[in-house]
Amino acid sequence: MIGITGFGAYVPRLRLPREAAAQANAWYAPQFVSRKGARAFANWDEDSVTMAVAAARDCLGPSEHRSHVRAVLLATNTPPFAERLNSAIIAGALTLDDDIEAADLGGSQRVALTALTQGIARATAFPGDVLVLAADRRKARPGSAQELEYGDGAAAALIGRDNVLAEFLGSAALSVDFVDHFRATGQETDYHWEERWVRDEGVSKLMPKAVAGALRQAGVTAAQVDHFLFPTSFARMDAEIAKTCGFSGEAVAASLMERIGDCGAAHGLLMLADVLERAKPGEIILLAGFGGGAQAIVLRATPLVETFKPQRGVRAWIARGKEDRSYTRFLSFGGQLQLERGMRGEQDRKTALSTAWRHRSALLGLVAGKCRVTGSVHFPPSRLSYDPQGPLQDTQEPYKLADRPARVLSWSAEYLSYHPSPPHHYGQIDFDGGGRILMDFTDLDVGEVDSGTPMEMVFRIKDIDSLRGYVRYFWKATPARDA
């Protein structure tokens, strides 16, 4: 048996109410002021790589044993880097083994489904699990409908042969140049053709063909489908396709878009993660995706489906959302509004790539050194360890900190320097079991932390080198929240 052996998701914390954004632009685009719901938007220090890491951690849990993952496939249309293997950054953050395969995929809204079938093919041919990740941080023009419809988010699915939660039954794809929207290389925003044409000539004709093909390959009838997952921002489009395909109305899965927006390449996997959390053994799941053609995948939940729990899960990520009505913050975090930085913002953020490689385990994986003699934990790791009797040499062994509980020892929030989200919070973090790092805090409100506050680690953008277009990543502390 081959199929999904784990799943996870991530939705960034901030929610922009559509009405708040529309109000800001009401003078220009009054047609949007009655839009309901909210869209999730990423903090300034999040992108498709960091969100994919968060979804992968939600899927893999705190386990230190990750050698079973033999490949990482990242599906995104918003990769931070056109060249620099984005999936390898993720692999480093997850402390996966060096000798794995990793690839970035993109080009359509259904790319995550392609990544799933590629993952299934790989897991069929090679030993080990395949970690399929999908993430998007989408940009749209201010004042556009897409600005309100889009959302940011990520999801993960682990493919393997052991402890399968949802068995792969079949898949079919149509790959054709139906251009509902496009974005040329180097462009920031999408160009969309008329919605009525896309619905009538595109989705309505291509999607049912792919669904029929997948059902045929799976040997499943339409009536047997318990969950039909089709992410679309077109109103009632999912129900229309369900009807065309012969699925029951109850089978149509919640799109989640009202609360978080359309998370692009990640949205299908987000819905899958949501459905898998509640699926019953034996239920048939059909995941459909549109873009550059259409694709459908059929899965059947196994008895083990009820035994797996992601670290937080889709609903918990959604529930922890924090409403933020500041439209200018949304624009600024998305790089669409250049605020005055002051002279302190002029500092060069050039990254020495040779240094980054030398220290990759500490920088990407947050791996410290633990002295095997005294048990003391050192970050960054070093050849010498502290000992009251004098330093010990070459006694440190790799010791991962990313999933360990931690607390604030000391902190401040400063308004002096340039920071994309003032005040700049940072402080000393002490890890349970040893280890201390002076580090940045993120995703928190003024007054939320004090000495002693429990914190957890998140992988984020450390600095943006706008002169050279480079982004460097590191870990930050965020308040440990129940949800």
Added chain:
Amino acid sequence: MASGVKDKVAILGMGCSRFGERWDASPEDLMLEAYNEAMQDAGITPDQLGAAWFSTHMDDVGAGRGGTPMSIALRLPNIGVTRVENFCAGGSEAIRAAVYAVAAGACDIAIALGVEKLKDTGYGGLPVATVGTYIPQWYPNAVAPANFAQVAAAYRYKHGVDPQTLKRAIAHVSVKSHANGAKNPKAHLRKPITEAQCLSAPIIAAPLGLFDCCGVSDGAAAAIVTTPDIARGLGKRDLVTFKALQVACSNGWEMQSNGWDGSYFHTARIAAKRAYAEAGVERPRDEISLTEVHDCFSITELVTMEDLFLSDEGSAVRDVLDGDFDAEGRAPCQIDGGLKCFGHPVGASGIRMLYEIYLQLNGRAGARQLRNPKLGLIHNLGGQPSQNVCAVSIVGREGA
């Protein structure tokens, strides 16, 4: 056991420029201002100088790197000029080098000079420093106020001090320094302030407000040192001599192990103990007449009273509020206004601290002169709470 520097080296002369926003002056002008005063005070000519140590921190915005900026600015007679840099404690390092050279007999007369030109950056506060290629990849883009503000958080947590009381105590530190600085004609800030002003000032780095932070200034200071015998030979009487020069440098323990609680300066306690031992000071609270400490931020001065053993651990809040370190208190601190008001031209600050104690011991401190001081302590800190260099020096009347 080393015998230390006690009474082996005397101050022959000192000088200090006016500190402040010296739009009129380049680093060379500031150096000359301090040098002229020191040379006149010493009563010597340049050819009598044997060696020089030059302290400046921000080489990219100030005087520049190496020893040549000082040698060229002062047209020194081709003596050795060595630049020293140890964050904000560089001034104390220049003094230490000059004193060691004289104590060792390597030269008869040595000069230590520090200068910083910070007001050509275009903005307030210290310039952002470069720290190599590895640290910026993980370490926060830290700024001094937020580094030192961390001490307030940890101190409050450790000693169970409520935020309002701590805020009021550190406000008292600044109110006192402003009152002192108002009497110092060379000081950068010369306006008294009230506690209410302090408490309502904009927050720079929680919980530190504007008046909890020292400004940054342009300025220079110089010290000329020699042996007591040579000083007497040059006609000097009532000599001020060095009793102790100690420096302790962090080795990463505070920052990387879990042993330090963040509420104090580990190096300051080590340097203070060593300095008291070198100077033969057994009861600091009775013997130290005045202190010039590194009050870059009000919270730093407060916890430093404990680190120097002038307050019991956890008692500095009460002692500060009781006025123990005010001009009329048991151990006046920052009688010249300190970094807070005299100003903080980084590379010069350690020498400026010595300048004030020298004036006080000589009875030359004008309106702020204390009654009959005998021993003065200098605490000069560089870096930040979790990794720093701390210099503690003690000077006094010869034989005291």
